[in-house]
Amino acid sequence: MTTSTLDSQSFSANAPGPQGLLTVQNLHKLFPVGGTPTHPKQLHAVDGVNFSIGEGESVGLVGESGCGKSTLIRLITRLLDPTDGQIWFNQELISPISSRHFSQHPMRSQLQMVFQDPTDSLNPRYTAFDTITEPLKRLGNMRDRQALRDRASELAELVGLPSELLPRFPHQLSGGQKARVGIARAIALNPKLLILDEPTSALDVSVQAIILHLLADLKQRLGMSYLFVSHDLNVVRLLCDRVLVMYLGKIVEVGTASEIFTQARHPYTQALVDAIPSFESKPKTLALTGEPRSPINPDPQVCRLVGRCPQAGDRCHQDMPELVAIAPKHHVACHWVTDPAFTSTT
Amino acid sequence: MTILSIRDLSVEFRTRSGVVKALEHVSFAVNAGETVGIVGESGSGKSVMAFTLMGILDRAGEVTAGTAHFSPNGEETYDLLKTPEKVLRTLRGKELSMIFQNPRTALNPIRRVGKQIEDVLRCHANLPQTQLKPRALELLASVRIPDPEQRYGAYPYELSGGLCQRIMIALALACSPKLLIADEPTTGLDVTTQATVMNVLRELSVQHQMATVLITHDLALASEYCDRIVVMHAGHVVESAPTHQLFTSPLHPYTAKLIAATPEPHKGFADLLPILGNLPDLRSLTLPPCRFSARCDRHTEVCDQPPLQRGWINDDHFVACWHPLDKPLSTPEATVQSA
Numbered sequence: 001m002t003t004s005t006l007d008s009q010s011f012s013a014n015a016p017g018p019q020g021l022l023t024v025q026n027l028h029k030l031f032p033v034g035g036t037p038t039h040p041k042q043l044h045a046v047d048g049v050n051f052s053i054g055e056g057e058s059v060g061l062v063g064e065s066g067c068g069k070s071t072l073i074r075l076i077t078r079l080l081d082p083t084d085g086q087i088w089f090n091q092e093l094i095s096p097i098s099s100r101h102f103s104q105h106p107m108r109s110q111l112q113m114v115f116q117d118p119t120d121s122l123n124p125r126y127t128a129f130d131t132i133t134e135p136l137k138r139l140g141n142m143r144d145r146q147a148l149r150d151r152a153s154e155l156a157e158l159v160g161l162p163s164e165l166l167p168r169f170p171h172q173l174s175g176g177q178k179a180r181v182g183i184a185r186a187i188a189l190n191p192k193l194l195i196l197d198e199p200t201s202a203l204d205v206s207v208q209a210i211i212l213h214l215l216a217d218l219k220q221r222l223g224m225s226y227l228f229v230s231h232d233l234n235v236v237r238l239l240c241d242r243v244l245v246m247y248l249g250k251i252v253e254v255g256t257a258s259e260i261f262t263q264a265r266h267p268y269t270q271a272l273v274d275a276i277p278s279f280e281s282k283p284k285t286l287a288l289t290g291e292p293r294s295p296i297n298p299d300p301q302v303c304r305l306v307g308r309c310p311q312a313g314d315r316c317h318q319d320m321p322e323l324v325a326i327a328p329k330h331h332v333a334c335h336w337v338t339d340p341a342f343t344s345t346t
Numbered sequence: 347m348t349i350l351s352i353r354d355l356s357v358e359f360r361t362r363s364g365v366v367k368a369l370e371h372v373s374f375a376v377n378a379g380e381t382v383g384i385v386g387e388s389g390s391g392k393s394v395m396a397f398t399l400m401g402i403l404d405r406a407g408e409v410t411a412g413t414a415h416f417s418p419n420g421e422e423t424y425d426l427l428k429t430p431e432k433v434l435r436t437l438r439g440k441e442l443s444m445i446f447q448n449p450r451t452a453l454n455p456i457r458r459v460g461k462q463i464e465d466v467l468r469c470h471a472n473l474p475q476t477q478l479k480p481r482a483l484e485l486l487a488s489v490r491i492p493d494p495e496q497r498y499g500a501y502p503y504e505l506s507g508g509l510c511q512r513i514m515i516a517l518a519l520a521c522s523p524k525l526l527i528a529d530e531p532t533t534g535l536d537v538t539t540q541a542t543v544m545n546v547l548r549e550l551s552v553q554h555q556m557a558t559v560l561i562t563h564d565l566a567l568a569s570e571y572c573d574r575i576v577v578m579h580a581g582h583v584v585e586s587a588p589t590h591q592l593f594t595s596p597l598h599p600y601t602a603k604l605i606a607a608t609p610e611p612h613k614g615f616a617d618l619l620p621i622l623g624n625l626p627d628l629r630s631l632t633l634p635p636c637r638f639s640a641r642c643d644r645h646t647e648v649c650d651q652p653p654l655q656r657g658w659i660n661d662d663h664f665v666a667c668w669h670p671l672d673k674p675l676s677t678p679e680a681t682v683q684s685a
Contacts (some may be wrong), residue, residue, distance in 0.1 A: 064536035064537075064538060064539070065506075065507065065536055066506065174624060175388075204387040204388055204563060205387075205563065205565065205604065205607045205608050205621075206387055206603070206604070206607050206620060206621035207620070208607070208609075209607045209609075209618045209619060209620035209621070210620040210622075212609075212615075212618065213615075213618070213620065216615060231536050231537060232537075232609070233537070234609035234610060234611065234613075235609055237609075237611070238609060238613075238614075238615050238618065261611065271538055272537060272538060275537040275538045275540070275541045276537055276566075276611060277537070277540075277564065277566035277567045277569075277570050278566050278569075278570075278610050278611055279565070279566055279569045279593050279605070279608075279610060288538055290492060291492050291506075291509075
């Protein structure tokens with residue numbers, strides 16, 4: 001029933017069932033935002049998303065704020081229940097487990113997250129040691145004090161946190177050190193998949209470079225997969241094998257990092273790549289103007305980029321584009337790219 | 347024409363754990379129509395400087411030395427550090443205005459955004475009551491807010507971050523100020539919105555010959571929109587030069603390291619070099635003359651002896667370093683010192 005909405009040639013992960021480490025199929029999340037019982041108003045935060053992440057692969061997720069990135073990762077980490085669709089993790093279907101029960105589920109330890117702001121995501125009354133050992137106690141069933149102490153100093157060494165800082169509280173640590181504590185907590189249970197929500201956006205460039213090197217190093221040593229959410233495309237390019245570009249609840253382009261940065265095809269991706277500031281380049285002439293369309297009860301037939309897209313044509317108002325493969329690992333959802341008979345009206 | 351000229355500005359904060367020397371001998375100038383970028387890590391004193399100029403420094407802060415001459419029209423000159431609060435109130439919002447870092451906390455949450463713009467106009471613009479609303483709508487349109495009529499009646503919480511930021515800009519530019527201080531105007535915005543906001547700022551600064559001080563930690567952004575860049579580290583100006591010169595031939599080791607640490611489209615992972623170490627504790631009584639010395643790989647004994655070497659390489663390139671990168675490390679003084 002879920003495959004009916006999928007374009008058969010569009011996605012290698014279309015066969016029902018799990019592929020790789022994480023498979024997301026036809027995932028929807030609608031939030032009710034008022035209206036009447038007969039005409040409910042619903043915000044389509046995630047609208048029919050499909051993708052998969054292989055073992056040891058790192059995938060970037062980019063898109064502007066409000067496009068549904070955070071909702072998508074909350075669905076995957078099972079902090080929110082999806083409206084429709086399946087999430088397979090490690091060959092097991094985890095989407096039917098309610099978010100209330102998932103916090104005690106054995107799968108929780110395999111799927112961990114590093115949060116955006118290292119200051120806000122640490123308990124101010126927990127020392128670094130408490131924070132790092134909390135998941136070991138709750139999910140890892142470790143009770144022995146000496147074992148906890150050994151594991152904490154092992155983790156601290158792994159993330160490059162001097163072990164004399166373990167008894168300190170968050171306010172006694174610098175930004176980079178807090179980021180390391182957050183990472184140590186996330187990898188404490190040897191997860192298979194680490195979800196990183198803008199892990200460096202609150203850090204200075206000097207520290208950002210250190211943390212990026214640390215993340216690349218940890219991935220190699222521990223063999224984890226990453227789902228890396230960011231709006232800094234320069235950072236995504238450095239750390240990711242594949243990039244998903246999201247716009248208003250839909251994935252509009254998927255490709256290898258180098259393809260996305262050098263041969264982006266979707267008008268939105270092109271605008272995104274163009275807008276990256278770089279040294280000594282000219283101020284940007286913007287491809288996208290206007291404001292995004294409302295995500296509340298969007299017309300299912302109209303492409304979400306209509307109104308901002310420089311290439312929009314008649315077909316974009318009548319037919320929502322689906323992801324279509326244009327190269328073995330490169331999928332685009334845009335008529336302008338995939339329809340040879342397409343003419344833009346602007 | 348020089349709009350703002352800061353000389354030798356020093357600011358200290360008195361705290362329970364000691365005196366924090368937040369700014370020391372900061373000097374730079376901004377001309378009409380020019381955009382000067384102030385870059386540096388957090389904690390380097392960028393925002394303290396902005397607050398000092400606006401006269402809204404925290405009460406624990408004290409200006410211990412220096413002048414900040416502000417001449418909005420070439421006739422009168424005010425020293426912003428000594429101007430009485432009464433006069434400052436007539437200047438702020440009119441000749442001198444500021445865009446704050448976080449628009450959501452800077453805007454009044456319980457007042458419609460259109461009314462907030464009218465408040466500024468009512469104070470400074472000398473417009474008849476009937477002209478206030480049309481002018482406010484005009485301002486909303488000038489910062490590319492779609493459908494200004496409708497947004498006029500919105501509260502800040504109803505608007506996206508990008509729109510709030512543009513409301514802040516409209517507020518700051520309501521009376522065509524001569525000097526705009528933009529403190530991280532685009533943090534928290536997406537790259538596409540960031541480009542829109544920066545383009546609006548740039549256009550308006552050209553139109554009104556407005557001098558702009560752009561405070562940012564994003565070196566790449568500064569390089570795109572600024573004519574000149576001042577690099578700050580731990581309360582010191584370490585280098586200041588025209589943008590092109592600064593990026594092609596940085597002289598201070600810190601500038602070079604900042605450039606190397608910034609991810610860029612053509613840079614691979616191996617080219618991304620972190621800056622090791624932290625900013626020194628500014629409360630310390632034994633701060634070295636060069637506050638970068640502990641993180642610097644060109645540090646020699648001469649660096650530890652006061653005063654700090656400050657010099658102009660040419661008319662518009664300033665650097666505060668004994669061993670700038672255009673000279674080989676073994677200068678005669680250094681060899682004498684080490685011998």
